[in-house]
Amino acid sequence: MALERKHWIWALTAHPVPDLHALAERLAVGCDVRLTRLPQAGLGLLQLADGALHEPYYLGEFPLSTCSLELALADGRRAAGGAQVMADDAALARSLAILDAVLAARLPGWEAVSAQVHSGTARRDEEARRRRAVLAATRVDFALLGNVGEDDDEN
Amino acid sequence: MKTERIWQADAQQRVFRELVEAFSRPGAVRDLTDWLAGTAAQRAVLATLMDGETTLADPHARLGAADWSLLQARRDTTESARYVVADGRRAPGFQPALGTLESPESGATLLIEVAVVGSGPLTLELAGPGIDGLGIDGRRELRLDGLHPDWLLCRADWSAGFPLGVDILLTDATRIVALPRTTRVTITGNPLA
Amino acid sequence: MSYVAIKGGGRAIAGAAAVTEYLRTEEGLDNPAAGPLAIDAILHQLRHLVDRVVSEGGVYHPQFAALAIKQSLGDTLEAAFALRAWRSTRPRLSATPPLDTSRMRLIRRISSAFKDIPGGQMLGPTPDYALRLLRLELMDESPEAFRAVARDWLESCPEAQLPDSFPKVLDALRAEGLLPPVSAVRDQAAFDITREPLVFPVPRSAALSTLARAETGSLLAIAYSNMRGYGDVHPTVAELRVGYLPVLLPHPVTGELTEAGEVLMTECEVVAMFEADDAGGKPMFTVGYGACFGHNEVKAISMAILDRALQKGMRDGPGNPSEDPEFVLLHVDGVDSMGFASHYKMPHYVTFQSDLDRLRTTRQKSGGPA
Numbered sequence: 001m002a003l004e005r006k007h008w009i010w011a012l013t014a015h016p017v018p019d020l021h022a023l024a025e026r027l028a029v030g031c032d033v034r035l036t037r038l039p040q041a042g043l044g045l046l047q048l049a050d051g052a053l054h055e056p057y058y059l060g061e062f063p064l065s066t067c068s069l070e071l072a073l074a075d076g077r078r079a080a081g082g083a084q085v086m087a088d089d090a091a092l093a094r095s096l097a098i099l100d101a102v103l104a105a106r107l108p109g110w111e112a113v114s115a116q117v118h119s120g121t122a123r124r125d126e127e128a129r130r131r132r133a134v135l136a137a138t139r140v141d142f143a144l145l146g147n148v149g150e151d152d153d154e155n
Numbered sequence: 156m157k158t159e160r161i162w163q164a165d166a167q168q169r170v171f172r173e174l175v176e177a178f179s180r181p182g183a184v185r186d187l188t189d190w191l192a193g194t195a196a197q198r199a200v201l202a203t204l205m206d207g208e209t210t211l212a213d214p215h216a217r218l219g220a221a222d223w224s225l226l227q228a229r230r231d232t233t234e235s236a237r238y239v240v241a242d243g244r245r246a247p248g249f250q251p252a253l254g255t256l257e258s259p260e261s262g263a264t265l266l267i268e269v270a271v272v273g274s275g276p277l278t279l280e281l282a283g284p285g286i287d288g289l290g291i292d293g294r295r296e297l298r299l300d301g302l303h304p305d306w307l308l309c310r311a312d313w314s315a316g317f318p319l320g321v322d323i324l325l326t327d328a329t330r331i332v333a334l335p336r337t338t339r340v341t342i343t344g345n346p347l348a
Numbered sequence: 349m350s351y352v353a354i355k356g357g358g359r360a361i362a363g364a365a366a367v368t369e370y371l372r373t374e375e376g377l378d379n380p381a382a383g384p385l386a387i388d389a390i391l392h393q394l395r396h397l398v399d400r401v402v403s404e405g406g407v408y409h410p411q412f413a414a415l416a417i418k419q420s421l422g423d424t425l426e427a428a429f430a431l432r433a434w435r436s437t438r439p440r441l442s443a444t445p446p447l448d449t450s451r452m453r454l455i456r457r458i459s460s461a462f463k464d465i466p467g468g469q470m471l472g473p474t475p476d477y478a479l480r481l482l483r484l485e486l487m488d489e490s491p492e493a494f495r496a497v498a499r500d501w502l503e504s505c506p507e508a509q510l511p512d513s514f515p516k517v518l519d520a521l522r523a524e525g526l527l528p529p530v531s532a533v534r535d536q537a538a539f540d541i542t543r544e545p546l547v548f549p550v551p552r553s554a555a556l557s558t559l560a561r562a563e564t565g566s567l568l569a570i571a572y573s574n575m576r577g578y579g580d581v582h583p584t585v586a587e588l589r590v591g592y593l594p595v596l597l598p599h600p601v602t603g604e605l606t607e608a609g610e611v612l613m614t615e616c617e618v619v620a621m622f623e624a625d626d627a628g629g630k631p632m633f634t635v636g637y638g639a640c641f642g643h644n645e646v647k648a649i650s651m652a653i654l655d656r657a658l659q660k661g662m663r664d665g666p667g668n669p670s671e672d673p674e675f676v677l678l679h680v681d682g683v684d685s686m687g688f689a690s691h692y693k694m695p696h697y698v699t700f701q702s703d704l705d706r707l708r709t710t711r712q713k714s715g716g717p718a
Contacts, residue, residue: 005599005602005604005606006599006602006604006605006606006607007606007607008606009606009607009608010594010606010607010608010609013609035158035162035225036221036224036225037224037225037227037600038158038162038225040439040441041438042438042439042440042441043407043435043438043439043440043441044440044441044442044443044444044595044597044608045440045442045443045444045540045542046408046443046444046447046595046611047443047444047445047446047447047538048446048447048449048593048639049446049447049448049449050556050637050639051449051516051518051587051615051617051637051639052518052617052635052636052637052652052655053528053530053531053552053635053637054530054531055531055533055536055538055552055553055556056446056536056537056538056553057538057539057552057553057556057557057560058443058538058539058540058541058542058553058557058560059557059560059611059613059639059640059641060402060403060406060407060408060557060560060561060641061406061407061408061435061440061542062407062408062409062595062609062611063407063408063409063438064441064442064597064608065441066441066442066600067600068224068600068601080601081601082599082600082601083600084441084442084597084598084599084600084606084608085608085609086595086608086609086610086611087609088409088412088438097600100601104601128453128512129507129508130502131453131454131455131591131592132508132510133502133505133506133508134455134456134470134472134473135454135455135456135457135470135472135508135510136470136505136506136508136510137505138456138470138471138472139468139469139470140458140468140469140470140471142463142464142469206439207439207440207441207442208439208440
């Protein structure tokens, strides 16, 4: 599965939050972290296109935390990172933005972030598998009465 | 990692409190030095007031790209922005939003930086709500340095149709003073007059 | 309306809070096995209660919804009120672009319009076919048995090959030209009911937002009036789906839409009585749309019926209460209506004293004893 940047937050947030903080903390050591947008927790507005006439409307709000920053290494390398995550946790957005910057620019330690993205994706896949199981276990096999025996469930 | 003092919540709460005091007592000069850590008072006020839902115009190009990003305010024209940040040494040269009769609160708040708040050759006599004195007709004197004279002419014009009008916060390096639209201003000492 | 400032209730009010807290924890008296309700237990075992509160509170925060349920002792109106109060303290950081709900990760999808729909029908978790018999075995469920159920079910599930998303049933009908074209207001900004008051007439997007956070029972009651005959929607459920919608926001650096999380939601599209179009073209079905946070099918179906009824009312004027935007939209909000009902408990001593005076005066004038 391709691990495009747009899937990183989703994959990383499959892990416990303390693990993400620990990793970000470790990787930020020796970097100069400059916040370009302060870590903030608030709300986002969920806009949908309605299913009948495709008109935009707001279904409601959701907790949202955001942060943007720039990492600078002693050797002059720089990396911009950012995160918008559905959580009421500004510190989480900051840690995710650090991980985003490290992985995007392949700064030292990026392999660890990449590994977390991979294992997070595996967790998400497992979640998806369970949901598919819910669907598969309840799929309706229509058959007209009298066509196949007594009941379509008796096969 | 260090974050400038003015972006920290406790400093912003203090600055906000000072703004409340300043607008409650027009013409009373308040000092923000304790919360500035060296930056200009106008910038601290912006950091306190701006968020993703405010609109800001910057006709005199006072803000850098980094500050725009941190402030998160939406850039708007001087004609419609809820806040306008300006250099008081220059003539205004724009028409701010004055609000509507249904919604006078949508008139702009102008954040104007001058050379000195509290002393200087320009002397104003202020009257109106929040200005203490004998009876209800209190008077307060405000001295300023480095405010282009056009600002006061324009202010008189903008606030003529009360309750429409603009609210003004003047700042220098460390101090603030408010001139809300309810305050009547008379120029009593003018170096240019 | 006038209230009177009285004092002397302070101690009683503090006492009332303590008594409520006493009732919440009373189970623990002389009972070492008693423990507080875990937030996770509410999230999972009372999930439909959480679904109601996130949707009526208007903010998708299941953990805080569970907390609100816990502190309100299960009162959904109070819990939704607490969640709304919390959200009013939070800054608005951004809004998503209009997201396409066909990307939902489904756990349920049915149609009562067609037997065969592209992708098939999947019942998912539903009580629709259950006998409404009390399951007495749950009266005394052992933790071991409880834990075994989910594990056993999951182990028995075969690996399923299914797509990640499913097409909308309505799209097939629209392709045949049997539905009205998609709205001309697609590019207009949606109405934000958390910022703007409802001043009628309001656009359809304001109605949809108001209905989406309406109180389930209120919505059902008005929709039911239409179903029973005070209206003529006669809906057919083209599609009812429940699933997790990815919430997409632009990446702060690249601008590319990035998944910030997901929300569980229910969505329903109904097809209703056909009409000839104004220009004298061929008759077409009319459509209605309902959606809400969480899994709440009665709410989504009721909303879809009301959306269709209100479209008619907005266009032709209301012929029934359920077609009147003002009547419907101003009376379905749970926090509004419970607040009004509750306010009658406030001291009205002055107004009532004046009512008494007037009654006595009137009786005296009419000659009877005062």
